[in-house]
């Protein structure tokens with residue numbers, strides 16, 4: 001008979017305390033920022049605390065600049081932690097490497113209680129086990145109940161042998177001893193009851209030879225010591241959950257365990273969204289620009305690509321959650337009000353870059369002129385722009401921008417005459433009547449005392465009608481004269497901003513080009 005144990009955290013009244021616990025191993029992928037966001041929303045909704053803990057016990061994977069990147073990203077997104085290395089708090093230190101001293105006692109307690117053991121195997125012995133085992137059995141070779149007694153550890157060696165190895169300061173790790181016949185189950189807030197067969201899980205290392213804990217021990221000890229009530233993380237951690245649940249049972253009691261939720265994967269065109277998808281299909285996967293300190297390779301982030309925080313947050317929130325209605329546009333405040341873990345999906349969430357840009361455009365439309373100006377002043381203004389014209393240009397161009405980077409294309413012709421004109425769209429239909437129309441328009445515009453879009457438009461239409469021409473056929477050439485191509489806001493608004501001299505000069509230059517044989 002299999003022993004079946006269902007572990008569920010006691011639902012006693014606890015202050016809501018959640019943690020976002022990234023490892024500083026590189027830039028934050030959108031999945032990481034979504035984890036931070038869902039934690040933040042849950043904390044704010046429940047009047048709880050949002051803790052940021054840096055999980056840097058694996059020093060070999062530490063990447064310079066990654067920790068700063070995490071803070072900068074959260075700041076840009078407006079997801080300010082309540083407690084962290086930078087914000088302080090009662091439960092610090094908030095960097096695991098600085099908590100090193102607190103883990104050893106727990107690892108030793110597990111050994112003493114028979115839940116863990118010392119393992120003295122060298123890397124070549126481990127390698128040999130993996131190879132031997134691969135050829136012997138049709139089973140993934142791992143350090144587990146099938147192999148542990150063939151290895152050099154405190155389960156296979158005598159007490160004297162173990163004491164001698166310890167006295168000789170032989171390097172060792174501490175491994176959890178996974179029970180042989182248990183079904184380990186727990187309640188996931190998104191997935192419901194989840195079950196694991198303990199015999200399939202390997203004896204994970206808890207404490208490394210350098211005295212540092214692995215993630216598995218550190219996460220449990222820290223969640224306990226930091227009084228975390230809810231532990232939310234990505235689905236990739238689900239296979240580790242049985243180890244964590246046993247550690248809770250052995251060390252701190254299931255009644256103190258946080259409630260778990262594992263967020264769905266974010267899927268790209270070929271399964272789990274990866275950095276490679278980003279470069280292949282030309283969309284960002286990191287929150288902000290990231291310069292790899294080893295290769296100096298720069299990867300563009302959502303921020304620099306021209307996303308605004310409101311759009312970015314909105315698109316992330318909807319990658320795996322909705323409020324049960326058709327509503328898609330949510331501010332951070334609305335998300336706090338509406339968010340619930342029960343409505344997070346368990347199936348993978350498809351990332352669609354066009355949809356992502358749509359969210360951003362909707363949010364750009366909602367920005368006030370002043371707020372939009374603040375955004376584009378952060379590096380999105382065209383070179384040689386004229387500050388004094390921005391207040392007139394922004395209202396014309398803002399809603400045409402899907403990304404902040406579009407502002408340059410949508411506005412640079414205000415500051416600089418186009419270098420090339422889309423003559424192919426004009427020349428085939430060009431004729432003397434049109435040429436004469438523009439000559440007359442120049443004369444009219446030179447004499448007009450009133451330079452505003454309404455006057456320019458009515459004069460334009462009047463001259464067209466006197467000459468028996470349709471204004472519609474003249475507007476496209478006029479646009480191409482001023483802008484260079486078939487884009488931009490209303491053509492009379494453009495002429496209004498350009499001013500008399502510049503408008504006339506562009507018409508003249510273009511006439512030379514259009515009338516050339």
Ligand code: GLU
Nearest residue numbers: 021022023055219232233
């Ligand atoms: N340090 C883990 C990571 O980098 C966090 C997992 C967790 O939240 O428990 O994703």
